[in-house]
Structure formats: C-alpha cells, structure tokens
Amino acid sequence: MENFIVSARKYRPATFETVVGQLHITGTLKNAIKNNQLAQAFLFCGPRGVGKTTCARILAKTINCTNPTAEMEACGQCENCVSFQTGHSFNIHELDAASNNSVDDIRSLIEQVRIPPQAGKYKIYIIDEVHMLSANAFNAFLKTLEEPPAYAIFILATTEKHKILPTILSRCQIFDFNRIQVEDIANHLAAIAQRENIAFESDGLHIIAQKADGGLRDALSMFDQIASYANKNITYKAVIDNLNILDYDYFFKLTSYLTAAEVSQTLLLFDEILNNGFDGNNFINGLASHFRNLLVGKDAATIKLLEVSETIKQKYLDQCRQTELSFLLTALNLANTCDLNYKNSKNQRLQVELALIKMCHIRSVVNLAQQPLSINNTATDQGQDKKKTDVTKVEADSQKVKAESEDHPKAESPKIKAESEDQSKAEDENHLKETPKLSPISSATSIKINIPKANATSTFIPSLNDLERLANGEEDSGPKKATGEARETFTYEKLLEVWNSYIQILKATDKINLFTILNNFAPALPKPELIEISVESKTQEQFVQKESVELLNYLRNKLKNFGIEVTYKLMERKIENRLYGNREKYDYLVNKNPKLDELRKRFNLDINP
Template identity: 55%
Template sequence: MDNFIVSARKYRPITFDSVVGQQHITSTLKNAIHNSQLAQAFLFCGPRGVGKTTCARILAKTINCEKINEQVEACGTCESCKSFQNGNSFSIHELDAASNNSVDDIRSLIEQVRIPPQAGKYKIYIIDEVHMLSQAAFNAFLKTLEEPPSYAIFILATTEKHKILPTILSRCQIFDFNRIKVEDMAAHLASIADKEQVAFESDGLHIIAQKADGGLRDALSMFDQIVSFSNKNISYQAVIDNLNILDYDYYFQLMDNIASENAAQALLTFDKVLNNGFDGGHFISGLATHIRNLLVSKEPSTLKLLEVSDNIKRKYLEQSQALSSGLLLSALNIANQCEINYKNSKNQRLQVELALLKMCHIAAAILLNKQGSFVSSASPEEKKKLPEQLINKPVSFTPSALSSAPTAVAPATVASRTQEARFSTASSSNSSSEESVTVPLKKGWGKVTSSVQVPNLNTIFEDKSEEESDEPDLVQGNEFREVTLNAFLSKWNVFADSLKQTSRITLYTIMTANMPRLNGTVIEIDVENGVQMDELKLGKIDILNFLRVELNNFALDIKGVQVEMTRSRKPYTSQEKYQAMLSKNPALETLRKAFNLGLS
C-alpha cells in the first residue's frame, strides 16, 4: 500500500504526443520549439484537469533538453531531463501562486530571474494558479514579464482567465485548453485498464468519462475508486452503483410506457427512482436529455452528437425509429416546462407525476385530432361509410389540452394517421355499407433490449416511401384551410367577448375599437399608441391559439399597425387647457400679464 500511486500521477503524460485531447496546443508548441520562435511568456488557461500544468512541465523539459529528437520531444536521458524528472533541476522552477501571492514573493522571484542559468539554455518559471496573485503582486510582475532577460521564460497556468489583468494578458501568448472529449477520455482509460490488467466494459468507461465533465484527472480519480470497489472488474452496473448515476434503462423503459399509454407503470418507475435516492429534478432533467437524444437519433448522420458508447447508441437508434417525432416533441416540451416549474413548486413530486401523466396521454390526443381531421375532410361517399357517432360528434383537439405550448401534435404525424384512415376507407369500399371504418391506435412498440437486431450505424436509411411524400398535401388540406371573412369576424368577436368577461378590458378595447383586416393569413389590427401595441403583443399568443384551432388554419398571424390620430384630443395638462382657452379669447393673455398670474 505504501508504494501505491494514483493513476493521475502514475500515468501523467511526459511527452507532447502522450497528452490527451489537446493536439492543437501540443502541435503549436512543438513547431515553436522546432523553429526557435519561443515567446518570453505563455499563458495556459482552461478547466481543471485538462493538462495545463502537465503541458507546462513538458514544454519546460523539452526547451532545455540537450538531445531533442526528430519528433521534437525530450530525450529523457540527458542530464537536464534527468534532473527535472528527479525534481532537482536548477533551471526549471515551479511556483504555486495560491500560497505565494504577495508582493514579497514576486520580488524574490524577480531577484532569482537576474541570475543566469547554471545548466541548460533557459531559466524557466512555471507559475500555477496565477490568478491568485494580489493586485500589487501583478503590478510588481509587469515590468519583468514584459522585458525579461533573454534566457528567462515564464509559463503561467490558470483556471480563471477573467481574473487576470489585461496588462498581463497582453504580454503573453495565450493557449486555451479544451475540455477533453468523452471518446478520447474513454480510450485513454481503456489503455490504462489494459496496463493495470483490469477487466472493463466499454459502457462503464463511457459513464466515467461523461461524469468527469471533460476533466481527465477527475476521470482517473473515479477510475481508481471503481477499480477498488469492483475488485478490478469495471462493469456498467458497478459504475452506476458506485457513482450513484441514473441508469439509461430507466429512461428507455419510461419512454416505452409513455408510448403504450401505461401511466401506472410510468408512475411506478418514477417511484422506484425516488426510492433509490435520486432527486426528482435530476430525474426530469435526465428525461429531457433522453428525449433530446432520441430526436437526434432520428437521423443516423447526427448520431455522432451523442456522447455515449456504441451499444447505447444502438438502443437510442432503435427506440427513436419506433416513436413519432410528434410524440417526442410534445414530451420534450412537457419535460421542459416541468423542469422550469420544479424549483418553485411546493409539491415537487406532483409536478413530475403530472408531467408523466400528460406524456402518457399524448398518443390519445393525436388519435382524437386524427379522427376529427378525417371526418371534416372526408368526401360525401366516405362519410356514408363512417359510424354515425363519429359524424355527429366530431372530436376536436386544442393544443392547451396537454401543455401550455402548441406543440402537442405534429402536423406530419396527423397527416400520416389521416392518410392511414383514408387507405382503410378505400380498402373497405367493396364491403357492405354496415361495416364501420376503424382507426387503430398502436399501443406501445415493445421494450428496448440490446438483443434486438439494429442496422449498422454507418449506413443511411432508405428514402421515404411514396406514402410519406404525400404528407404535405394532406397537411395543406387539413390544417391550413382557407378562412372566410365572415367566419373570421365571428370567431374574432367570440374571443373579444370572452376577454370582457375575464376583465381584460384593454385587449378587448383594441380588438373592438377598429375593424380587423384579413390579408391572406395575416390579421392586421390598428392600434393608437405604443401602449396598445405592447398589450397586443402580450395577448397575441392567446388570440392565435384560439383562432388557429377554431378556424383550422395554423398559418394565421397577427400584425399591429400603429396609426396617427387625426382627431383632436381633449386638453389634459394645465398648459394645454390654458392654450385652448387662449385660442377662444386672445385677451386672456393680456389679463394674465396685467395681474402677473401663473399656471397651477
């Protein structure tokens, strides 16, 4: 145990080529050394654990190496390299600015800079956490940093560049380090696991890399922890148990419940998540991310945006093809609204459960809307074959039924289902007239398992079928109907009357004071001033949500037109009242001057 060294130190890079995920910086530094174009000061900035101090040490060692190889790497065998590796180099100095941040510390550093190097070509100073220097220390350091001796090079490292004075920044070559990609980090962890003879699953290493949030040092710390926890067998289950991470399977199972409208099982899944110690806010945030990943997986070309292992990508690809875009968009909108309201809610669990219940009823809402659209667009011959209750009681659907945002039903999804219903009607035209047209609803798409055959991730899906290519025409016919002026004015007045009943008098006045004009799909309404314009903008969403559904045209829009008032308005201020009286009797001004009167 006394000889144990953590992986972050044991496998710390010692050459430029061994640095992970910072090729843009290492290539620049190698070229600068090869061309002898070294600056007098470098500033390495970026998040924690991405290799700033490591690159500073490699740069310092390579600069003073006596036998630099063809790849511009330090040899590691010369006296300069050996002394640096043993920690007794007289030419390379490291200073921790977090604990040496006073003016006296900087003055002592300046005194050391005046002494030429005893060995090697350069005297190099690595100042870590440089943003911790005091204001006075920065000012004392300015002159030396701007005009150091020819043999002195400063390498500054910081995680908070914004705290450094602009005068310091202007004297340095600045290198911004990136967060290390999940794929690069997982590959590096796999190589270390092979060297340490640790069994691993690629899914488990990907989870560690995602949890590290771009910091390789954090990933190596978690790697050591899980190696001890799992007795050198890093499995996916061991990682999520040790790091307390919500398993992907929860979300895959939940989306299956939502698709099959199994609200009871969805609530039980959420209860299981809470019983395992996870926060509801973290759960709903993860669900939104999961739905986002499903939408991204709709096209194989965007699968590279998912920072997960290939096995998980296959699961995303499989489930995304089983769910419609309309359902996913509606569920994502509901999850987003729940996440916004979660922190301010007194009953936070109810917020999440209500969101899950809404999601489980999206498919039913799509079916209701499809039935209403089919009945309204059916020909007289088709209507004769429909059930009487479907014709006499057509079902309408409003976007506010599930969410405050009008994204509950995607037009493409509605058109696709309407098309299926028409095909069903056409195929039954030869049967008896007593047969009714049924509109089936697919109840679930089966659970997602890794054993199901999935197409190759590198292949692109085939072109859409002829049935899908006809969808825009159906949408145009069902969701963007022509609006007559009489129908528009009727619905306009109905909504205005509802505003009066709810005491929204200002918006009611705007809608009724002037006659609206219908210019195609744009509704123009005159407003008299900026106040009315702002009120119209606030009420625009409510008006459109009502009119678009009632008139069955989702292209309608409202435009306010501000007009100049030509009629004279009544005097309001004392000055205006006096001017009005003066226009009728000019002698009033003579009287005011004679008695030296003022306006109150």
C-alpha cells in the first residue's frame, strides 16, 4: 500500500501562480524580485491556512533560482531549485519559533547568519510562528534583523501580529494575507477532485468552503475526510451529514412556517433539529445568517454578498421576494437577542422557542399596529364630516331666522333673541372644547411656527387666534401676515399703564404669587414689540412662563398689537443698608403678601412701635 499524502501537502503551491486567493501578495513579491528591490526582512501575517509559509518557501526558492522565467517564477530544474524541492538546500533554513523560542536558539541562528552561502546568492531564514519568541529572544534578534549581511534575508510568519514587538515590526516589510474567498476555495477543490477522479456536487464543495472560514488547508482536510466517507463521491448530503451542518432546506422551510404564523409546525421542526443532534445556539445563529442572506438578496447591488452556489442562491432570491423587509429586520433583531441571552438562560430550549413564537407573530403585530391609525383617521374624518354638517345646519337655521325677521320685523321677541344668544354662546363653548381635540392634522398641511432667533432666552407665545388657526389645520404665516390682527405702535408709558392694570387684576383674583413677581420690577421695552420681564431666579421665570399666555394675550389686546413677544432677565434686588422700624417691615411684608393684613385683623393683632 502506498503512503497516502494529504491533499494539503500533495497540492501545496510550488509557484506564485498556483497560490490561491493572494494575488496582491504574489504580484508585489514578483515585482520586487524583478526590480531587484528585495527587503532585508519580511513579515507575513494572517489567519491560519491562507498560504503564509507557502509563499515564504516560494519566495526563498525563487530568489535563489539561477534561471527564473519571464514572469519571475522559479524554473524548478536548476541545482538550487532541485535541492530545495528535495529538502537538501543549505541556503534555506526554517525555524519553528513555537519550540525554539529561547535566547540560545536565536544566538545559534545569528551564528549561522555569519556564514555566507556556498551555492546561490542569498541565505534565507524562515521563522514560523514568530510571535512565540520570548521578549529576551526578540531583543537578541533586533540588531541582526536591523543590519543583516547583504546575502541574508529573513521571512517571519505569524498568525498574531499584535503580539510582536513594535521594534520588530518597524524593521520588516509587512504583508497581510486575506481570508480566501468561498468561490476561490470551491474552484480549487473542484480542480483537485477532477485530478483525483472524485465525483462531486458544486453545492457540497460550497458547504466545505464556507465551513473552512477562509482557510484553504482546513478546506482540503475536510475534502479528504468527506472523500473517504462518501467513497469518492462528494454529494451535498454527504457533506451535511459528515460535517454536522444544518441543511439549507431546514431554514427555507422554517422561514415559510414563520411567515405563515404556523407556530405548531415551527416548534415541531425545531424539535426535529434538536433530535438530530444540533445545538440550539448553532441553530439560532444559522437562522440569523439565513435572514441576513434573505436581506442582502433583496437588493441587486448586494446579491454578490451571497457566498453560496448558484442553486442555493436562486432559492434565496425566490424566498426573499415573498418575505417583507419589516419581517426580516424584526426577526434578525429577535435572533440576535436570543443569541445574546442563550448562554445565561437556565432553560435554553425555551429561550429559542420563545424567539420562534415571537417571529411567528411579527406580521400580526405589524397589522395590529396599523389598525389604530386607520381607526383614528376614520374617526377624525367622521368628526370632521359631523362638524361640517353641524356648521351647515347652523348656517341654514340662521338664514331661516334672518328671513323670518325680515318678513316679520316686529315678531322678534326678547325670548327668541335670548335663545339665539344662548345658542351662539353654547356653540362657542363647544368649539373651544373641541379645539384641543383636533390634533390630527392633514399631512398635506404645512405648519410653520416662527421662533425669533435674535434673543436666545426669549420665548415666543402664539395668540389664541394663532392656536385656533393651527388646530383647524390652517397654515400659520406669522403674526405679521395674519388677517384681522393689529400691530399698532405703543409707548412705554402706555405699557406701564396696561401693566399696572393687569397686576391689579391679579391681586383682585388672589393670584398673589404672580402679582408679587410682576410687581417687584417694572417691565422694560428694549425693542418696539419685545417686552422684558425681570425675575430674581429661574424658578420665578418658570412660574411666569406657565402663566404667561393670559398675560401676553391681555397685553396684545389692550395695546392692540399682536406681534408682542416676551423675554426674561435675571435681576438682583438692591437692598439699602439702613435700619427699618416695625411699621416699615410690616408694610413691606404686606406689600409682598396682602393677605397678611387680613390675618392681623382677623386675630385683632397690633404692631409694636
């Protein structure tokens, strides 16, 4: 029986051209050899199985080849190439830093560097897993790495670049190897299968490529395993069974159950998956990946992100047309939440089943969320129609009364007049009561509220007419353009007169707190239509703002200017440094709170002189 050689070794690339999926690396190295611009040290870094050590060996063989091709590939026939291929080359030295990581190992290497090559132009030192070197070994290696002999070239390879000292990184040309694409791995496996006379299905090779996660060596190992398991007939089912991978059909079937809200079928299918030996966490992650593929399949620009075979891709495209975007986004969120809570859950199966039940009801929840909106719109439309009918009825009644009064001018009695006034008053009250309820405004109506930017502390308060107009859905064009609103100029003396009359009304209506605040300081008029109210604290300012609607409307009506705005200014009360008598103190307190005098009279109290 012949000794079996695994595919990862048997089909290891021997030239730059045969390296899979690292064109940016091989192209750069070939140009460096062609232009004679080889660095003294290279660092190849990347995940496992992507070709770091392979490229290092190809580079070492190529730069010592005495008869390279025009594409800067090793000829494979010269003495140096043959000695390398048979493993007898004295110019290429490989060191495994995982087991030779001490200072003594590095010192031994440095001693070898001093000896020039006997045959060939360069001596190449390949140090694999270089991140395993100790800190002392790195420090011992620094000087030689920075200033090596002209014939010495170091090629370092590692999977964990972040563990290497920055002083080492700064002395190397760094090449980052990419994960190999699924399509490249699948094509490479297909070529090997043809050379080995192994029957295969493209879907099965794609599953192997996805499972390898960008590592060609892992893919070749799985390829050999499944070829032995399936007796050189790699089918999709054989790959699924051997690698313990959930079939795509499970997820396609499950998605159809979820969108149809078939809870019982969904739970039974999940139970079948668990009975087949699959873990719930792997299942929920696979389901999330399935939803992700459906999501990227909805846009023609992102279809290329589907790293599956053409047959599976067509299934994804068919199902994504039948699945709403809202369902996919919500289901992805539920799957992600389930994955985060899975390990911490005491009943992990229930955690997944709960997520599946929620996914089944996504559509019903979306439909339920849309129903209140339609109901509110219908109710609003009915209310508006009813209001229009009432207005039409009132107008008809008024026209009828007017006609009767014209025909019989003397027949109008005080009783009819009183009833008419009561009806008008009731309509006005009903209108005021209904105004705040008319919050749904037509989407076609554009409402603009102008807020002055001149003073950051000013607060704009619209008039009652503005509020009523906004509630009715009419466009607010600002106070200056509103019809029927006056903007007469007024003097500061007129403002003080109206101001004093308003604070007296506050005193008469027992609004003592507001009366006290507004009575402390006289208002200012920094601009023709801007009234500045002085307060002693932010608390007072907030209190006045709550009551400022009545104040502003009173000022606007009395001054006949509906463009008036108010702003606030913090002030400090100046207290004179002199002694006050009891009578003066009492008068001051009464001025602050007039109810104090009523209290004194009720209890028949006297004021000490």
